[in-house]
Amino acid sequence: MLLEVRQLAFCRGGIPVFSPVDFVLNAGESIRVVGPNGSGKTSLLRLLSGLSRPDGGTILWQQKSVSKSLLDFYKNIVFLGHDLGLKQQLTAWENLQLSLSMWGAIASKSSVSAVLERLDLVGLINRPVMKMSAGQKRRVSLARLELLSHRQLWILDEPFTSLDSGTVEYLIGLLRKHTESGGLLIFTTHQDVDSISSVKTLELGVTC
Amino acid sequence: MLLEVRQLAFCRGGIPVFSPVDFVLNAGESIRVVGPNGSGKTSLLRLLSGLSRPDGGTILWQQKSVSKSLLDFYKNIVFLGHDLGLKQQLTAWENLQLSLSMWGAIASKSSVSAVLERLDLVGLINRPVMKMSAGQKRRVSLARLELLSHRQLWILDEPFTSLDSGTVEYLIGLLRKHTESGGLLIFTTHQDVDSISSVKTLELGVTC
Amino acid sequence: MSFWKFSSPQTFYPVAKKLSVIFFVLAAVLTIWGLYIGFFVAPTDFQQGESYRIIFIHVPAAWMSMFIYLVMAFWAGVGLIWNTRLSSMMAHALAPTGAMMTFVALWTGALWGRPTWGTWWVWDARLTSELVLLFLYVGYIVLRSSIDDPRRGDRASAVLALVGVVNVPIIYFSVQWWNTLHQGASVSLTKSPSMASSMLLGMLVMALAFWMYSIAVSLVRVRKIIRQRESNASWLSESAG
Amino acid sequence: MLTAFHIVLRRELLLALRQRSDLFTVFFFFLIVSSLFPLAIGPELSTLQLIGPGVIWVGALLSSLLVLHRLFESDYSDGSLEQLMLSGEPLTILVLGKVIAHWCIAGLPLVLVAPLIGLQFSLPTSSLMTLTLTLLIGTPVLSMFGSIGAALTIGLRGGSALSSLLILPFYVPVLIFGAGAVGAQLQGLDISGHLSILIAMLCFSIGLAPLAIAGAVKIALE
Amino acid sequence: MLTAFHIVLRRELLLALRQRSDLFTVFFFFLIVSSLFPLAIGPELSTLQLIGPGVIWVGALLSSLLVLHRLFESDYSDGSLEQLMLSGEPLTILVLGKVIAHWCIAGLPLVLVAPLIGLQFSLPTSSLMTLTLTLLIGTPVLSMFGSIGAALTIGLRGGSALSSLLILPFYVPVLIFGAGAVGAQLQGLDISGHLSILIAMLCFSIGLAPLAIAGAVKIALE
Ligand code: HEM
Ligand SMILES: Nc1ncnc2c1ncn2[C@@H]1O[C@H](COP(=O)(O)OP(=O)(O)OP(=O)(O)O)[C@@H](O)[C@H]1O
């Protein structure tokens, strides 16, 4: 019981966005949050990553309440939202290097290149992110994922957006590897990616 | 031969992005531009909509060169790019009303509501776009499409992004209706949408 | 054919090298001659004593600062309208020299103002508009360098250069339009000159020298820009000049 | 064409209204900047009267600069600038609408409040009238030239600061003649020369700026 | 913690360097604004000397304001602010890094160039030194207080103008004592009082501002 969520509730303008959420996630498990547009998936993921504060209920990480030790909790997660968190005018290499050292991971040029190689970005390593296509930017932000695989809980909001089919497959493989090595995964997507194994689904929808 | 593209070339920093493109599109036909990330789909679509200038080749609309009568050409197309073109602080209704009147279409409240009804946005019509989810924003921008169906050439860059499966189906229906009534369609997507009929594909990839 | 042939960077590149050498030599010879006249031939001024000799730098620099701006705006405009790469590069190459000339004119003017007007600086129309010219050059250079896409950079900075052209007549005619501390034009094509002929000769020779220097430096710089921009074109490595 | 102009103008004003703070902000910024100087310089009456017109003009200029960058930037980053362009209406007309909207937000209110601020600097009534008049002619010129800079720096990081840098040289002549007219009148001199130059600049900028702006917008979208 | 501070500082300076124009811009804006006043007010030497310190201080203040809004806004809009926060380092340290970077870009260069501009206003050497000293103490205070305003207006359209409005009242005391010190010295008065108040404000802002900024950032991200 690494992550336990009890009666988690969230309101916007006084109205609950989704009916209270309960679930438990153990090492190696993954959960896919599903629901139509506007059902509150993004809101839920931001709650789970500690970015917004719940209006009710608790999130426990290793039996401890997340809201009480937020900084420690942050050190266990990777969150990728709708926005990529890349600086447009820095190159792929600079972006990765800065965010990794910020996150306390060692960013050796060789390990970074290996990852970029797999993402087909090698030729672009010294190009400002600004000058990349939508999918290439996404890939740069995904490179962080592999480099931060020691962080246990991955929270990904529509990670497959703008990716071509090859990269989607790469990402699915990466996610599988993460859960197989004991990581936790929470993600959303509207696309059909049935090839991720042992996925629970959490259906949002009815607002009470 | 409504739209004819001959040897269209585009360079970035002196290097051609894709090998020269040739195709012809007649009334009722649609074309899907495919290629991996960074192969130049967005660049091509912006060229075809007259937003960027080609480095070689010509685009003919009804036998006339587009670059010579750009304003007239604009009056025949709808372009939806990676960015939505919505003002975040205006409501859905205000956004639609402004852009439609700008584009010379009549925006009666009843026709707009009918479309928003189909897009499941009725409850949100007076909410600022800022306060919508990613998919809801997309839907508002798609509402323009149905309201501008008299414009013959639709150019859509990854229109299915962030949409839930219900809305994807609605959109596919809309696209089919457009081509069946003699409209032209050029689009890209990385998702599998094989249900659009009579689609040619244009493969980008090899840069010469 | 002969002229348009040179409008491609490829043919211009080697030509520019030869030309720049010629112009450097011309500039050096003229400078020596001009300075000789300025310091040894021209008489001491009866009002200002020796300090007036700064005129031999000040006036040519001031002329060139305006002239280079016009040429720069011309090439930028040509590049904007006909989309010729080389003209944009020329405009780009001229800007730093123009900025330097403007700076020299301001600096020597300030030096000169101290003994004659008793102050380094006054906010009169000519001085101000010359300062504005410096800001225009700086704006042009900064705008150009903050846009990474060379084509967009060329075109956007061309718009700025063209809009800025209005400032040049303001500088030139400011002494006529407003009552200023600064001296009016003493060299004109229609009137006979109002200064000693050796003084005039020295000034003209120095102006010519500055002119030749500007051309030479711009040619060198344009070669550098061509090298940067066309680094992926094959002809550069072949000709390796 | 007229409709297009009209729609753009309405659109901009609607946006400003929706973000009510926009309107207040320019206004209060102007008030505060003009009040900073008496604070920084000291309260002697004669000095205040001397610097009053200059300070008010510089305040107007900086306030106009303040909201300038947003004029195109926000439309660019959310993609509505390209949608505007694709409407098929002449771009010069559309940008003219935007510029005039900018003036309604960042020029007109200043013109209206300037006499009040002038009172703070104990300017005489006749000077207050001249001040208002010069601002009325001069602020549209500021909006016009300013928009050129804003359009040239669309999409550049640091664009706001960069565009200030590009624009300020063009503002200088407006400032000199605007503030100069009030100063000259305080000294009892004739100001028709100043005014005619200001009017000439206005005509010139109305003729030239829309073209330059439209060109710059096109370049930015390419 | 120190590493985190160091990395943020490096990151910001790298960003500024990458956009070389950023550095130039603040600098030239300062130059131009300080040159606007003599233009608007007229060339009399005695007046210029009188208003010189005030103008330079107001110029420094406005230049500092100019790039302030970008401090958090661009990080917010591309999602890197939330990534910074998720790094698990204390937010106060991270924002302190950003504030100090802002000072290096928009404060330090002004301190260095101010004496040159003072010369234009024909200030005597001793005043130039006081001017530089007060700017050296005062500009960090401007950066600190300014960042609070910038953090409070994250993500609001028109935030740049709104934050200027929020900040300016806090800037006023700095301005009064900073410019006041130079003015007092010109009149031959003792300025140690002015200086100690400035230093007190500096200490106070260093203690308080990071907390306030971190709080504001958290609220904005929720
Ligand atoms: C920073 C201060 C100054 C600036 C920016 C400046 C600027 C200029 C400019 C732009 C010109 C060329 C305009 C033309 O050809 O009509 C010029 C010419 C000239 N300047 Fe200055 N000037 C400054 C100070 C001075 C001073 C202090 C003197 C001497 C008292 C002076 C004497 C002249 C003369 C004699 C000419 C040549 C005019 C002619 O023959 O046409 N300038 N200056
Ligand atoms: N602003 C830019 N400056 C320079 N190069 C760019 C710029 N934008 C994109 N590119 C490059 O041009 C190529 C084509 O980009 P484009 O955006 O057209 O690709 P795309 O096919 O739309 O990709 P995606 O599927 O990721 O959206 C890419 O290799 C990209 O790196």
Ligand SMILES: Nc1ncnc2c1ncn2[C@@H]1O[C@H](COP(=O)(O)OP(=O)(O)OP(=O)(O)O)[C@@H](O)[C@H]1O
């Ligand atoms: N800033 C906001 N203020 C108020 N309401 C909001 C805001 N953002 C989103 N909402 C509303 O909250 C609800 C949940 O939004 P959320 O973004 O979590 O949906 P989602 O499931 O991620 O949708 P999508 O599939 O479109 O991304 C939606 O109904 C939306 O309209």
Ligand SMILES: [Mg+2]
């Ligand atoms: Mg979402």
Ligand SMILES: [Mg+2]
């Ligand atoms: Mg694309």
